[in-house]
Amino acid sequence: MKYPDSIEQLIESLRRYPGVGKKTAERYALFTVNRMDHEAIDKIIEAYQKIKTDIFNCPICGNITDTDPCYICVDDSRDKETIIVVEEAKDVIVMEKTNKYHGLYHVLNGAISPSNGIGPDNINIKELLERLKDEQVKEVILATNLSNEGETTARYISRLLIDTDILVTRIAHGIPAGGNIEYADEITIFKALEGRRKI
């Protein structure tokens, strides 16, 4: 009444991924067994092994990297006076895709969330403060998410920097490009009104 042990073990492992329940994990495991050849499975194993051995957080910015420091921190052509603070490594990728920003980043690896037991000490805020002491940073752009956690984190960091000469800004929130006002949620509408500019 159950699968062979190795399949059960894969199902249990895959269930740990966000949004993956028992049924989905089962579907993935059976797909592995029925539809993937050994070569494809070897590629997955190799990727997991390399992640274990090659990947770490950049000691400067906290971004995930396989070089020390990461390719952004090591790049001398980048503007060292600006740091964008984001919650996750994937936010760096998103920002970089715009090709419009040439400064540095700081990845918090999370956001303050008291209900989940995540306080300021559990994310890379201390490391940010250390950087700001040493480096020639003139502006910190807070690009945490527009969620309770992201807003709390942004407010927390801005308060820590209130007595410094560093300009602390928050990215704009509002109606997205191509977004229809009709379908925007109320927080977005509120932020769009709050952030209105003279034209």
Next chain:
Amino acid sequence: MKYPDSIEQLIESLRRYPGVGKKTAERYALFTVNRMDHEAIDKIIEAYQKIKTDIFNCPICGNITDTDPCYICVDDSRDKETIIVVEEAKDVIVMEKTNKYHGLYHVLNGAISPSNGIGPDNINIKELLERLKDEQVKEVILATNLSNEGETTARYISRLLIDTDILVTRIAHGIPAGGNIEYADEITIFKALEGRRKI
């Protein structure tokens, strides 16, 4: 503007799973990097490796197994006169969970689907016919899905067995337990009417 190679490799691998797009694969890969320790990653690697080395299709029934024959085919207490024919290994698990069936199974590993290039020779129909020659089977219960492919497959197999003494049956389709007629689709309603019984 992209992740380290090992992360990109994992994203590419995980994208192969059904229903997993680029965004989801990215989320899984970053969860692996940020939220899984080496021990958890080792468990995943071990599971994939064991699937490669230990798992095969039962040479008798086609079910996925790590023993030869599988635990059902090897079980002498089971009724050898009945075979339920299913599309996938997971259907065996579902049937077994009922604890109401004590016969054997035959797993087709698919269903006839001309539009996907899957003909009768691409699924384990030949193996079923071989079994029926050798074994003392009196009834074949066709439990393929209530889809075009499942229905086609059931009809195909029933036609192959038309000149034998084997009783060929199809599992009942109708309104599910706890199901509201209001929300049932028309094929289910049709099948429920067609399969009506005197009370």
